[in-house]
Amino acid sequence: MEHLYRDQMWDAWVSRPEVVVTDIPVAKAQLMGRVNDFDGGHTAAWMTGLKNPTWRAVRDAHTGHSIHCISDRPFEALTRELQYGLHLLGWMSQKTPIVWYWWDQPWPRRLPAAALPQKEHLNGGWAVPHVPEVHVYRREEAHKVLLHETIHALGLDVSPTLVDPVRSRFEEALGRSLWPHLGEAFTELFAEWLWTIADAYSLRDAKKRWAAQVKCSEHQAAAIWRRIRGTTAPEDTNVFAYYILKWVLMQHLEEVLFGATHALNHWFDWWTIARPRLDALAEKESGSDDQEISMGMTCNQ
Numbered sequence: 001m002e003h004l005y006r007d008q009m010w011d012a013w014v015s016r017p018e019v020v021v022t023d024i025p026v027a028k029a030q031l032m033g034r035v036n037d038f039d040g041g042h043t044a045a046w047m048t049g050l051k052n053p054t055w056r057a058v059r060d061a062h063t064g065h066s067i068h069c070i071s072d073r074p075f076e077a078l079t080r081e082l083q084y085g086l087h088l089l090g091w092m093s094q095k096t097p098i099v100w101y102w103w104d105q106p107w108p109r110r111l112p113a114a115a116l117p118q119k120e121h122l123n124g125g126w127a128v129p130h131v132p133e134v135h136v137y138r139r140e141e142a143h144k145v146l147l148h149e150t151i152h153a154l155g156l157d158v159s160p161t162l163v164d165p166v167r168s169r170f171e172e173a174l175g176r177s178l179w180p181h182l183g184e185a186f187t188e189l190f191a192e193w194l195w196t197i198a199d200a201y202s203l204r205d206a207k208k209r210w211a212a213q214v215k216c217s218e219h220q221a222a223a224i225w226r227r228i229r230g231t232t233a234p235e236d237t238n239v240f241a242y243y244i245l246k247w248v249l250m251q252h253l254e255e256v257l258f259g260a261t262h263a264l265n266h267w268f269d270w271w272t273i274a275r276p277r278l279d280a281l282a283e284k285e286s287g288s289d290d291q292e293i294s295m296g297m298t299c300n301q
Contacts, residue, residue, distance in 0.1 A: 064097030071104035109295035119237035125151035148191035177234035220283035
């Protein structure tokens with residue numbers, strides 16, 4: 001079934017008409033007003049430090065999707081990426097127009113040596129379920145993050161009310177508080193799976209990219225698990241969901257993609273089965289303790 005779904009998504013991707021980028025007035029007040037403490041003030045400081053910021057907004061007249069952006073790059077340098085963003089939005093929804101607010105800052109996702117991962121090391125955007133707006137505040141992986149946040153905006157996530165009891169089981173076993181949104185493991189898996197299709201050269205390439213993505217995610221999960229497995233500190237973002245549980249769910253892709261709600265009943269058991277393997281993999285990552293780790297999730301690109 002997963003192969004059939006990929007085929008269908010690939011056909012939908014390549015059959016999308018080319019987007020004609022139409023420039024529109026920029027919602028500067030929104031880009032300025034929506035900068036808050038979600039990232040410890042990093043975006044606000046970046047905006048303040050821009051001497052000649054580029055403001056740009058575009059719209060797809062066919063779908064109604066639009067993008068509003070502030071950047072340190074030249075106006076024309078943004079055209080291709082904005083066109084690609086509109087193409088992705090049209091692929092995800094032809095019924096609900098979505099507004100993407102993008103703070104295009106060159107802030108890489110990096111975890112310093114010996115540090116525990118926190119929100120400034122990995123988060124890149126936010127959205128509210130069923131609200132057709134997405135916010136991305138990094139340049140790195142901006143389009144993959146767009147897919148992730150669009151899943152939220154379209155309400156395609158697993159239900160938080162169903163996830164909460166499952167999270168409690170994990171917290172009891174791990175002996176610490178996890179970030180409330182454990183369902184992000186599903187959202188991120190789905191976004192990465194979609195990204196391997198949208199960023200591929202062919203359907204065959206998409207299949208190879210997903211296999212590489214799973215392998216790369218295993219290496220990343222092992223390195224990050226080595227850092228966090230002994231901590232009792234509560235999370236300040238979805239580290240466990242994004243990197244550890246997501247990798248576990250990757251081993252059960254069809255069940256997760258096609259029966260997400262039912263699969264929730266198996267998340268903890270799958271994790272219990274996978275943990276010895278993850279512990280063994282983490283032991284092999286001893287060299288990563290003294291190294292900076294990339295927290296980017298499209299690590300095979």
